[in-house]
Each structure stands twice: as C-alpha cells, then as structure tokens.
Amino acid sequence: MSSTKASVVDPGMTSFERPGRLAAGQDPVKRQQILDGANRVFSQMGFDAASMNDITREAGVSKGTIYVYFNNKEELFIDLCQQYKTALFDGIYQALESNSDLREALIQFGIALSTLITSNAGIQAQRVIIGVAERMPSMSCSFYEKGPKKGLAIMRALLDRHVAAGFLAIEDTEIAAYQLSDLFHSGLLRRRLFGQMENEPEPEQIRKTVTAGVDLFLKAYKA
Amino acid sequence: MSSTKASVVDPGMTSFERPGRLAAGQDPVKRQQILDGANRVFSQMGFDAASMNDITREAGVSKGTIYVYFNNKEELFIDLCQQYKTALFDGIYQALESNSDLREALIQFGIALSTLITSNAGIQAQRVIIGVAERMPSMSCSFYEKGPKKGLAIMRALLDRHVAAGFLAIEDTEIAAYQLSDLFHSGLLRRRLFGQMENEPEPEQIRKTVTAGVDLFLKAYKA
Amino acid sequence: MSSTKASVVDPGMTSFERPGRLAAGQDPVKRQQILDGANRVFSQMGFDAASMNDITREAGVSKGTIYVYFNNKEELFIDLCQQYKTALFDGIYQALESNSDLREALIQFGIALSTLITSNAGIQAQRVIIGVAERMPSMSCSFYEKGPKKGLAIMRALLDRHVAAGFLAIEDTEIAAYQLSDLFHSGLLRRRLFGQMENEPEPEQIRKTVTAGVDLFLKAYKA
Amino acid sequence: MSSTKASVVDPGMTSFERPGRLAAGQDPVKRQQILDGANRVFSQMGFDAASMNDITREAGVSKGTIYVYFNNKEELFIDLCQQYKTALFDGIYQALESNSDLREALIQFGIALSTLITSNAGIQAQRVIIGVAERMPSMSCSFYEKGPKKGLAIMRALLDRHVAAGFLAIEDTEIAAYQLSDLFHSGLLRRRLFGQMENEPEPEQIRKTVTAGVDLFLKAYKA
DNA sequence: AATGAATGAGCTTTCATTCAT
DNA sequence: GATGAATGAAAGCTCATTCAT
Numbered sequence: 001m002s003s004t005k006a007s008v009v010d011p012g013m014t015s016f017e018r019p020g021r022l023a024a025g026q027d028p029v030k031r032q033q034i035l036d037g038a039n040r041v042f043s044q045m046g047f048d049a050a051s052m053n054d055i056t057r058e059a060g061v062s063k064g065t066i067y068v069y070f071n072n073k074e075e076l077f078i079d080l081c082q083q084y085k086t087a088l089f090d091g092i093y094q095a096l097e098s099n100s101d102l103r104e105a106l107i108q109f110g111i112a113l114s115t116l117i118t119s120n121a122g123i124q125a126q127r128v129i130i131g132v133a134e135r136m137p138s139m140s141c142s143f144y145e146k147g148p149k150k151g152l153a154i155m156r157a158l159l160d161r162h163v164a165a166g167f168l169a170i171e172d173t174e175i176a177a178y179q180l181s182d183l184f185h186s187g188l189l190r191r192r193l194f195g196q197m198e199n200e201p202e203p204e205q206i207r208k209t210v211t212a213g214v215d216l217f218l219k220a221y222k223a
Numbered sequence: 224m225s226s227t228k229a230s231v232v233d234p235g236m237t238s239f240e241r242p243g244r245l246a247a248g249q250d251p252v253k254r255q256q257i258l259d260g261a262n263r264v265f266s267q268m269g270f271d272a273a274s275m276n277d278i279t280r281e282a283g284v285s286k287g288t289i290y291v292y293f294n295n296k297e298e299l300f301i302d303l304c305q306q307y308k309t310a311l312f313d314g315i316y317q318a319l320e321s322n323s324d325l326r327e328a329l330i331q332f333g334i335a336l337s338t339l340i341t342s343n344a345g346i347q348a349q350r351v352i353i354g355v356a357e358r359m360p361s362m363s364c365s366f367y368e369k370g371p372k373k374g375l376a377i378m379r380a381l382l383d384r385h386v387a388a389g390f391l392a393i394e395d396t397e398i399a400a401y402q403l404s405d406l407f408h409s410g411l412l413r414r415r416l417f418g419q420m421e422n423e424p425e426p427e428q429i430r431k432t433v434t435a436g437v438d439l440f441l442k443a444y445k446a
Numbered sequence: 447m448s449s450t451k452a453s454v455v456d457p458g459m460t461s462f463e464r465p466g467r468l469a470a471g472q473d474p475v476k477r478q479q480i481l482d483g484a485n486r487v488f489s490q491m492g493f494d495a496a497s498m499n500d501i502t503r504e505a506g507v508s509k510g511t512i513y514v515y516f517n518n519k520e521e522l523f524i525d526l527c528q529q530y531k532t533a534l535f536d537g538i539y540q541a542l543e544s545n546s547d548l549r550e551a552l553i554q555f556g557i558a559l560s561t562l563i564t565s566n567a568g569i570q571a572q573r574v575i576i577g578v579a580e581r582m583p584s585m586s587c588s589f590y591e592k593g594p595k596k597g598l599a600i601m602r603a604l605l606d607r608h609v610a611a612g613f614l615a616i617e618d619t620e621i622a623a624y625q626l627s628d629l630f631h632s633g634l635l636r637r638r639l640f641g642q643m644e645n646e647p648e649p650e651q652i653r654k655t656v657t658a659g660v661d662l663f664l665k666a667y668k669a
Numbered sequence: 670m671s672s673t674k675a676s677v678v679d680p681g682m683t684s685f686e687r688p689g690r691l692a693a694g695q696d697p698v699k700r701q702q703i704l705d706g707a708n709r710v711f712s713q714m715g716f717d718a719a720s721m722n723d724i725t726r727e728a729g730v731s732k733g734t735i736y737v738y739f740n741n742k743e744e745l746f747i748d749l750c751q752q753y754k755t756a757l758f759d760g761i762y763q764a765l766e767s768n769s770d771l772r773e774a775l776i777q778f779g780i781a782l783s784t785l786i787t788s789n790a791g792i793q794a795q796r797v798i799i800g801v802a803e804r805m806p807s808m809s810c811s812f813y814e815k816g817p818k819k820g821l822a823i824m825r826a827l828l829d830r831h832v833a834a835g836f837l838a839i840e841d842t843e844i845a846a847y848q849l850s851d852l853f854h855s856g857l858l859r860r861r862l863f864g865q866m867e868n869e870p871e872p873e874q875i876r877k878t879v880t881a882g883v884d885l886f887l888k889a890y891k892a
Numbered sequence: 893a894a895t896g897a898a899t900g901a902g903c904t905t906t907c908a909t910t911c912a913t
Numbered sequence: 914g915a916t917g918a919a920t921g922a923a924a925g926c927t928c929a930t931t932c933a934t
Contacts (some may be wrong), residue, residue, distance in 0.1 A: 131354025191407075275908055291915080577800025632848045718927080
C-alpha cells in the first residue's frame, strides 16, 4: 500500500504552495492528501476491510485530523467516490464532438473511454463501488449516472444526428448506444474487473478492440 | 436477511434425509445448510461486513459447527464462491449445441446467459466477487474462467464452425465471441451491477436486448 | 481498586455453586461478578472516568463477556444503581414497626439508617449517583424515592399514629419527618459526602448522634 | 449550555475595562471569562464528561489561551472549585451577628444559607464536587471546610454565647450546631441533590422550612 | 500573547475464533 | 460431534494537550 500505487485523483497542487493557516477542515491540500491516502487504502481493501488506521498511515496525517475533515469513515468514502466520478469521466466527452468523421470520432472516444475504465485506477474504483452497491445503492447508482450513463446520452445524441442525416439506419438508438458502449471494451472490462487480465491493456490492444467494435457497429447500421 | 432472499444455490436435499451420525465436518446436508446461510449473508453484506454471527443465525447452526466444516471465514467464502461458479454456469451451454439454426441458437443461449447474470442472485454473486477481486485475485479470476470464459470458448468454437462452413465472414473469432457475449447484455449488466436498474429485467426486455445484439452481430458478420 | 474495597452488593453465591452451562448473559453468578467489578470501579472513579477496561480487569471477565450481559456502559451503570437501591434500603424499615416504645423505635431505626448511609459503600454509591444527577436525573431521582423517600413515608405514618394517639403534638408531620430524618445524621452525612470525615463513623458516634436527634425531636414535639 | 445558565460566579468586570496588553496568563478578566465558561460546562456535565472543547466554546477563548492560564483541565477545575467556595459562602455570615434577637438572627441566617445551597448554581456546584470527592478528596474537603464548617463554627459560637447568657440549655453545642444547620434545609437539600425536587424551592417554602427548624430547635433547647 | 490545527493515547464496542461442556 | 460462552485484538472515534503560526 505504498504511495506508488495508482490514483485516480490528482491533487494538482503540492504542499509547497500551502498558504497561511487555514480554518479547521478547510485546507484543500490536506483534504486531498487524506483523500489520496483513502483512495489507496479503499482501492486495495474495499470499504469494509479498510481501517481508519490504515488510512491514517497512508495519508500521513493523524486520526484526529481525518475526523476534522470528514465526519466518519462513510462520509470520507462517499466524498472519495464523488471524486472518482469527476476524476474519471470529466473531459473525455469532447472527443465525440471535435471530430467530423463519425468513424474516427467514435474510435477516438472509444479509446479514451476504454483506456479510462480499464486502467488500474478505474478498475479499482469500479470494484470498490460495485462492492458496496448492495448496501449503498444510491452511491453506486450516482456513479453510474455520472459516468457511463452520461457518455451514453452523448453518444445517443450523436447517433440520432447521423440517423437524421441519413447516414445511419437505426431503429432504436438507445439500444444502439448501449451496444456501441459495450463493444468499446469487449473482452477487456469484465476480464479486468474479475482480475483475469492482470495488467492494464496495451494501447494497441485497446485500439484494436475499439476499432473492431466500431466497424462491426457501422457495418451493421450504416444506411 | 430472511430465507426468502434470492439464492444462487439450491440445497436439493433436506435434513430429513440425514443419515446416521457422520464424522465431524462430513455431513453434506449440514455443509450445504451453512453455505446457504453464508450465501444469504455474504450476498447482502459483502465479505468483510458479514459477521460469522450473522451466518450462524442465518444458517441455523452453531458457530463451532461452522468451524468444523470450514477452517475460517475466508475458506467458507472461497467454498461458497466455488459453488457460485457451478450453480451459475452449469447447464446453460447446451442451448448452443441443441439448435441447428444459428440465429435461434445464439438467441436462446444469450437469453439463458443474460437471464442468469442479471438475476438478483447472479448480480449479488458478481458484486461480492468483484468486491474482493483486489485482495483475492485468484478467486475472482477462477470465477471468470469457469463462467464467462468457458461460455466464450464454446461460442468461439461455434463461430469457427460457421466460418468454416462459409456462413459467416469473421476474421478474428476470439474478438467476435467477446463482442457477441457483451451484446447479449448491452444496457443490462452494468446498470444492474451499479444498481441503476433496481429489479431483475423482464424476460421480454432480455429477449429484445439479446435479439437486437444477435441481429447486429449477424448482419455485420454474415458472409 | 482491589477486591478488598467496600461493596454494597453481596453476591450471596460463589462460583463454586455454578451450575451447568447457562445461556448467554444468563449466568447470575457471572452477572453479579461483573456488577461487583463495576461497583468497585464506578465507586472509585465515578461514571465517566471509569473505563470499561478497568471494569474488565476488576471483574475478572473479558470485555466481550461484559457486552453479552449488558448492552453498553450506561446500561451496566443503571443496573448497578438499581442494585444500590435494593442493597442499601431493603430490610431496614422493620425496626420502626417492631418496637413498641416510640423513642426506642426511632433510635433503632435512626441507627440502622445512619449506619447505612454513612458507610463507605453507602457514601460511594450516593456520590456516584449525585455525580450524574444532572445528566441522568431519572436515575438519581428513583434512587431517592426508593431510599430516603420511602423511609420518610414510613416515619411519617408512625408520627401520624402517635399524634392521633395524643402522644405527640405535631402540626405538619411531613416537615417533622424530614426534620427527624436529617437529625439522624446531623454532622455525619454531609461531612462524609464531602470527605471531611474520612472513615466510617464509630457505632458509638452514630448512637450518640441519633439519640441526641431523637431527644431533641421528642422534647420539642411531645404533647 | 448557553450563557443564560445559572452561575455561582460573577465576573463583576467586563472586557471593556481591559487595560493595555498584560503578561501571558495575567489578565484577570480573561481568567474570569474562562472560569465562567468552565463553570457552565462543568456544572452541566461534571468534571469527566466535560470537554475542553466545550469550555473553549463556552468561554469564547481559544484552547491555547486556556492552557496559558491553567496548566490542565484538573487545575482549571480546582481553581473553579476554589471560586465556588468563595462565591457561595462569602458574605452570608453577617446575618448572624447583625441581629440582636436570636430567633430572628437564626431564621435570617438559615434562609440565606438554605437559599444558597438549594439554588441551581449551589446544587450544581455541590454535585460536581461530591462527584469527584473520591478522587480529589482534598478538594471536596476544603470546600466543606470553607463552607458548611465555617458556618457551623460561627453558629456554635453564637449558641455558646446564648448558653453562657443563660438563654439556652445545651449540653453539647457542637452537636446542636450540626442539628440546627441540618434543620435549616430539612426536606430540601437532599431532594434537590438527587433531583427529586426539580426547581429551586420558592422563598416561601424556604422560609417555612427554616422557621419550623428554628422553632423546633429553640423549643427543645431554650432554658 | 493568542490561536486553533494537529496529534495520538485511550475510549467504547465488535467479532473471528477457541474450547470447556 | 455439536454447542455457544468466552476471549482479546482491533475497530471507529474522541479529546486533553501541544506548538507552529
């Protein structure tokens, strides 16, 4: 559980920049330091097996300090999950709009998405969240809605536009969007989630998988 | 956590059939009784949050007895996961071979597979296993290999036969098999895993999803 | 905090008599053993400063066992206070009725009462209860009602009978009963409560105090 | 625990009068401010359950400042108790000497004394001190000696004078003083301490109790 | 001189495991 | 062979005290 472990969050600011004394629980650098430690521990152990002592050690702050920033273990976890959502999915949707060629746009987006969700950090985050889905359904649900679901909506809108333009012949673009999003990571995501593929897939493998998926999709649905 | 909860395992034999006194830890009925209780508890709580007391209560046996049949909590959990594999995937692969029409065979198989892995019991089992995948990688891995991977091999062999027969034009049947297996549950599995779809999908919804996936697949890959 | 300390409770039964295995939290000997340990610790430290570890050590049982018999620290404390009430005040009221001579009856009763409430055990119990009276008012109140108040009612009835018989001339027997009960321990109780009198008063001192109080009372109130 | 709560201490000076910067821990206004906050918190919670954070909040000073004025929680508490003694008992003994009529002098003094020790502030102070008497015997003892004991000495001297003057016939004026002091609050103090009388007794009730006590005393002891 | 964020020992409570019955 | 009361290490969390600002 060393600090070399993957992390989906990036403080973006180091302790060197710490300004003058801040109010209790208000220092964003320290807050991020705790979240980083918590991320490493929760990612390795899951919510229940992680102990606050572990997080204390990993974050390099004292137990009392954690409890100044977060009311309890669960709130720390929820805040971390909020961060997963933002860190994972922010800024990858632009690939879809910035490309005029449909095939290329889909491939670029698919690569970005698959790279993300099959990365070590992404897999760990998904595992942790799926692991508590039974007991904290609203959290895992909101994770899905901020992530995959949002991507789906954007993709569906794109498909709708191409259907309207006569380039694609799709009866139900909702189903089609689901199909496409699953084709992006065919043979990658599930194997990664279950640990059957130990390391992050090579970029080349991702490209091949995405391209095969997009081509299958376009061949079947082109007008 | 009552006994009305979903369970992937079926004892198949009641205590009435119990024979004369057996050696310690040798009574298969009692063993199954413990596994059933453990299944209900682990499914609800996950591995770490489940307590042996809960399992004791749910299984209706004493704590000492559990420790005669299983060395510790983890071994009980591992044994239960072995059972998940068998209970989940046994007996669904025959649909692929018993049908001469390719499309119909794929649809029947897809429905069987999707129904299984999106069922409450199936989702709970997958969640629990994914939740510990980081710490017990061999277990989650073997779960994948016994389940999805085996299905994939059978599907790939089927595709190979149809390619050889000239009915399908597929370059890489491994990728194609992955694609098909993901198309079976497009928009179902992930939403179920993350709790965004609360209840088991209706048979009609599964049929529609599978059919759309198979048709997409065949349209693109038919010779 | 050794086992030689004063205790208001008497198990009345030793571990030698322990019968065959009892249900969890049902063994009255063990229960009493815990209460005895708790009594010693709470008496020394008061409720808040006492730690469950101290009680564990003093009672000679494990922490888990305490929590089988009592849900939490507060319930253990409340149960102990219930016992204080019973142990302290049960069986001292008979002196009042068993004696035909009023003066002698009052003196005997006063001696019994004063001996009790100025004893080490009695003082410790009162201190503990007074110490939490602000936060657990119902408990300290019920202690008073089971103890002093009950004695007052009996004394008042006695006075009423003697007034009716023409032996005493008392306008308000309620006030008189209060006066008498305070005269019993004049110069003893408060000094003991505040630690200004370190040791239990000698029987002779108690007798002298009670006699002086009763004589003062009777001289003023006799018809 | 707001500032509307009863307090036995009166700062008597506000921060407006604060002079130029004083040496650390030397500002008597700030010191009193801390003691006031501590009084409110200790009165509500008792010594052990009170937290320095509560006192910080209630006193309106920082934690560091408290530790400049007082070495630790216990010393703060001890200093506060010193103040209880002074605040409670100072200036009530003059009633005894300023009145030439014995009965009237005793009644006035008794009323002053009973009003004080049955007041909310007085009861809270006594509860707190009795609650720690076992662990800090010297403190509770000195409280008694500064308060009740001093009053007793003065009363005894008064009784001695009247015995010498032939107005009273008392064999042991020490016992008599104890008796009188307890008669002052018969039926009030103990009920208040144990919370059986929730509110401060009405002045009329105190007057009645004191008068009854004094009259009982004088009737029995007059020459 | 005053502050209050940080510390970490110690709190109450839980629970996997053992073993006398 | 089965039981479940007992254990005690370890959990989440609090709080008296310190010290950099």
